[in-house]
Amino acid sequence: xxxxxxxxxxxxxxxxxxxxxxxxxxxxxxxxxxxxxxxxxxxxxxxxxxxxxxxxxxxxxxxxxxxxxxxxxxxxxxxxxxxxxxxxxxxxxxxxxxxxxxxxxxxxxxxxxxxxxxxxxxxxxxxxxxxxxxxxxxxxxxxxxxxxxxxxxxxxxxxxxxxxxxxxxxxxxxxxxxxxxxxxxxxxxxxxxxxxxxxxxxxxxxxxxxxxxxxxxxxxxxxxxxxxxxxxxxxxxxxxxxxxxxxxxxxxxxxxxxxxxxxxxxxxxxxx
Numbered sequence: 477x478x479x480x481x482x483x484x485x486x487x488x489x490x491x492x493x494x495x496x497x498x499x500x501x502x503x504x505x506x507x508x509x510x511x512x513x514x515x516x517x518x519x520x521x522x523x524x525x526x527x528x529x530x531x532x533x534x535x536x537x538x539x540x541x542x543x544x545x546x547x548x549x550x551x552x553x554x555x556x557x558x559x560x561x562x563x564x565x566x567x568x569x570x571x572x573x574x575x576x577x578x579x580x581x582x583x584x585x586x587x588x589x590x591x592x593x594x595x596x597x598x599x600x601x602x603x604x605x606x607x608x609x610x611x612x613x614x615x616x617x618x619x620x621x622x623x624x625x626x627x628x629x630x631x632x633x634x635x636x637x638x639x640x641x642x643x644x645x646x647x648x649x650x651x652x653x654x655x656x657x658x659x660x661x662x663x664x665x666x667x668x669x670x671x672x673x674x675x676x677x678x679x680x681x682x683x684x685x686x687x688x689x690x691x692x693x694x695x696x697x698x699x700x701x702x703x704x705x706x707x708x709x710x711x712x713x714x715x716x717x718x719x720x721x722x723x724x725x726x727x728x729x730x731x732x733x734x735x736x737x738x739x740x741x742x743x744x745x746x747x748x
Contacts, residue, residue, distance in 0.1 A: 482545030486515070489555065490675075492544060494702040500543070503532045507540035512703035516676055518556040523549040585721065592719040593728035600729040603715040612696045612712045613737065617744035619668035619694060622648040623659075625684045626672030626698075633672045633698065633730050637738055644742035651684060660684055665692040670737075671706055672698040672730070674718075685709055698733060 483489035490512070497508050510530035511518060517526065527534040538549060546552040616622055622641065626634035631652070638650035651659050663669065669688035673681040682705045689695055689709055697706035697713045707713045716733055718725045 482551075483555065486556065489544065490701045490703060496543070497703055500540075503536040504540045504543060506530050506532050507537050508703065509708060512701070512708070513677065513682075513705045515556065518553055588721040589726055592721055593726055596716075596718050596726075596729040597732060599717050599719075600733060603717055604733065605714075608712055608714060609736075612714060613740040613744055615694045615696055615712060616668050616670065616737065616741045620647065620664065620666040621662070621668075622646065622741075623651060623663055623667060623669045623684075623688065623693070624648055624672075625651045625669055625681050627653060627678045627680055629725070629727070630672040630674065630678070630681070630698075630730075632727055633734050634670070636731060637670065637734050640735065640738035641742070644738070644745075646738075646742055646745060653680070660687050663688050663691050663693050667691075668694040668696060670696045670698070671711070673704070673706060674700045674716075675704070677705055682706065682709075685711070698730065 483492050493508055493512065497505060500508055507526075507530050510526065514529070517529070521529075523534050523537050527537045530537065541547075541549050541552045544552065546555075624634040624637050624641075634650060635652070638648055641648035649659060649662055663684075667688070669685055671681050671685045677699075685695055685697070685706055686709060695706070695709060695711040697704065697709075697711035698716060699706050699713060700715065700717055701707075702713065702715065704713070714733060714737075716729050718727065718729055
C-alpha cells in the first residue's frame with residue numbers, strides 16, 4: 477500500500493532521500509547512491525537493470541522503493557517518468573513551457589527571473605551550513621593551487637571564480653575542457669579542487685573530483701543535494717537550490733555563493 481506521504485515530485489524524493497540515506501542498510505544505501513548519481517536511468521530502465529547496475533538483488537531495490545513510500549518500483553518509476561522528464565526538457569520544450577506560463581515578453585521574463593532569483597537567494601541562507609562554509613574557505617585558502625572544475629551550466633560559476641582569483645593573485649587553474657585538453661596532471665597533494673555540478677550531474681566533473689581525492693587533494697563542492705556524487709566523495713559540501721522559470725534556471729544563488737567564496741578566500745590568504 478502506498479504511503480500517503482510518498483514523494484510527489486523529484487525534488488521531494490531527493491529531500492526524503494537526503495533525510496534517510498544515513499539510516500539505510502548497506503544494500504538499500506547502494507540503491508540510493510546509484511539513483512542519486514543516475515536519476516535519468518530510473519525512467520527508462522527495468523528494476524533488473526537498475527539492480528544489476530547498483531550491484532544489489534532486485535528484492536533489495538523493491539525494498540528501497542517501499543522505504544521511500546511507494547507500493548513498488550512501477551509507481552516510483554512513474555514519478556520519474558512524469559516529473560523528471562519535465563525537469564530537464566530540451567530547449568524547444570522549455571520555450572513552450574514559457575508560453576504556457578504567460579511570460580513571453582522580455583519585461584515579464586525579467587520580473588519572473590528577478591522573483592525566483594530573490595527566492596533562491598533567500599533559500600541560500602538556510603541551505604549553506606555556516607560551519608561547512610568556513611571549512612571550505614579554510615581549505616581553499618591553504619591550498620597550493622585551487623582547481624576549478626565545472627562544465628555545462630556550472631561553467632559560468634567556475635569561470636567567474638577563475639577571474640576573481642586571478643585578480644586577487646590566488647593560484648588557480650580553470651579546467652575548461654577547451655580543445656579537449658586534459659589538465660588533471662596538474663593536480664598535486666596540497667592542492668584543492670572546487671567542483672561545481674547540479675543534477676543531472678556532469679560525469680567529467682565527478683571523475684576529476686575522484687582523481688583529485690585519489691591524489692590527496694582537498695575537495696570542496698558546490699552542488700544541489702546531500703546525495704550528490706560529490707557529497708558522497710566526502711567533499712566539504714555547499715548546497716544551492718536554484719528555482720526555475722519555465723524550466724530555465726538562472727545562477728543567482730550559485731554566483732552569490734561563488735563571490736562569497738572568492739572574497740573570503742582572498743582575505744584569508746592575506747592573513748596567512
